[in-house]
Amino acid sequence: DAKTTQPNSMESNEEEPVHLPCNHSTISGTDYIHWYRQLPSQGPEYVIHGLTSNVNNRMASLAIAEDRKSSTLILHRATLRDAAVYYCILRDSAGGTSYGKLTFGQGTILTVHP
Amino acid sequence: DSGVTQTPKHLITATGQRVTLRCSPRSGDLSVYWYQQSLDQGLQFLIHYYNGEERAKGNILERFSAQQFPDLHSELNLSSLELGDSALYFCASSVDGDFNSPLHFGNGTRLTVT
Helix, strand or coil, X not given: CCCCECCCEEEEECCCCEEEEEECCCCCCCEEEEEEEECCCCCCEEEEEECCCCEECCCCEEEECXXXXXXXXXXXXXXXXXXXXXXXXXXXXXXXXXXXXXCCCCCEEEEEEC | CCCCEEECCEXXXXXXXXEXXXXXXXXXXXXXXXXXXXXXXXXXXXXXXXXXXXXXXXXXXXXXXXXXXXXXXXXXXXXXXXXXXXXXXXXEEECCCCCCCCCEECCCEEEEEX
């Protein structure tokens, strides 16, 4: 599986935007970029995913670089509830033995200050 | 609430014993995934079932086995337990096994081996 690189930790203030970066320089043309987050004492939660174009949903926005070697998850107004570990994951659409599964890295620990 | 139910929430057992973890996927989901999360290893993919059939295997030990039943619930069996098997075990489900389908995680079973 292609690897992703994320900062170990980031901090933000409540109600401010947060930009969480992810580098994936070895991404292949068939890899989708997925973001999940894990709140304390809970299972991971799906946030957003995309292939080439920027994506928006009710939780966040995903900005994908033109060369697809990096992406940024944008939380428009951070709340205390957004404090979590955020995982950037490449998911292979070409099938094979990696079909469907997610491979988690270490993620970014986001701290939100009141 | 993700709609994925895992039982029991907590399990304490002794080394050498055998336990069964149970997962009920979201209604309509055909795929079930099992993950193990420990402090030093992070979230590790164990196994993926789709509509009763094994789809992919990850770093699952030979002492561990799983199955998905006709009603689509799944069980993860852990035998000859060792102290190092203490971890959080998560089940996730998705509509199908497709790379584009988000995974929905339960809140896990915390296994403590003493």
